[in-house]
Amino acid sequence: MFEYRKLIVCLVLLATVVLLNVPHFWAMRLRSSSRDVIAPFQSALTLGGGRLRESLDSLTGARRVMREKNRQAVEITRLQFLVDQYSALADENRELRELLNFNERMPYRLVVGEVIGRGDPSGWWQMIRINCGSDDGVRPNLAVISPQGLIGKTTEVSGQTSDVLLITDPNCRVACRLLRTGGLGVVRGGGVRPTADPELELLYLIEALRMDYISLNQQLQPDDIVVTSGLGGIFPEGLRVGRVKSAGTEPGGLYQRAAIVPSADLRQLRFVSVVVPVEGGGADNP
């Protein structure tokens, strides 16, 4: 019996060493299959909780729902007006591109997913998990958006789920452009960062987005709109990222730096869309 126990201890230690050195391909396979097994339960629990909350809300918030419905009707009218305008512009743009012999822009399709998990289980990264994966054509490093703007990018994708690294995570960097001035820069998440006030660190740790490497020539103003520039190779051009909150010169004095408020409310996400490039498109857009 003693030998049997020692054997199990040795096997567990050996398995740990193997696990630490498992090749990337097999690690991804293991992660993918485990996530697909967990996904239905995670989805059911998250959606069940959401439905329960909705039911409670519907008991108390009929008036609020009516107000929201009216607001959305106005919003739909406004958006329809914009769509009509954009259709005319798109026709004009196509004609001009034909005249100049430009290639067609790479077309995209949107894969809609529902958020089934918030935050990664370890708590080191700012992520969400959505219920669409490689079965729907999603793959790593694709932009994820909500109606308000850019949310982040896909990282690990299994058959039925995808992890999305939020733009507020310091590991997520987006090549961006200021809409008014055309100035370029790189937006990254502030993440958790010490501030000058040591007491404040204990109370509030999440910084807004930060836009680095803005030329000193750019005249930044509060509420300037920031959109993706399309230069990074992952995010298509023109996706709304946020607006400028404040700006200043970097400590080195070579560039400007701006604090950015994200357009999308990342705490309230429920449905998001993955921007999937359609194969066989033209080549003038990454």
Next chain:
Amino acid sequence: MNLIIMLLVSMAAALLQMLVPVLNWAGQARLLVLAAVAVYYALYRETHVALCGAFVAGLMHDVLSPVPLGYSSFMLIILTFVIGRVRHLVHPDAIITGMFFGGFITLAFTIGMHLLLYYGGHARWPWSMVWVKALWQALLAALVTPWVCLLCRRLDGWVGNVEVREAFHA
């Protein structure tokens, strides 16, 4: 039966861990239910079962998060060894024991994980923030671990992995 219960408990703990929201204002602190499961196995079960429990809990933690495979198992196995060396000195049924070891293992796990992630180039947090996160996670774990131990012990009693009388007198 031990392994089946271990897998089921770890899966349920992982689901619960993912369901409970992150405390963004507390350094993205998470309720680490899987660490509490490892504490249960370390405190109540024989060494070889405890190590298997730590391995399975760590594996579940890693496959569901972007943490490289094996990091959590490695940390939890070391901490299980540590608890195994001192558990004869404490009364395992006391609530304070579960609270203390829940807090301790979570604190050490968080700091150790950041060391591994930092030197592996996966996550680089300022150390002040890591301490804030670790302390909050330890506090949360201290509150939850006694209940996780009680539930796991009763479950093991029901299925016959431990003596039923022992399980229900917990």
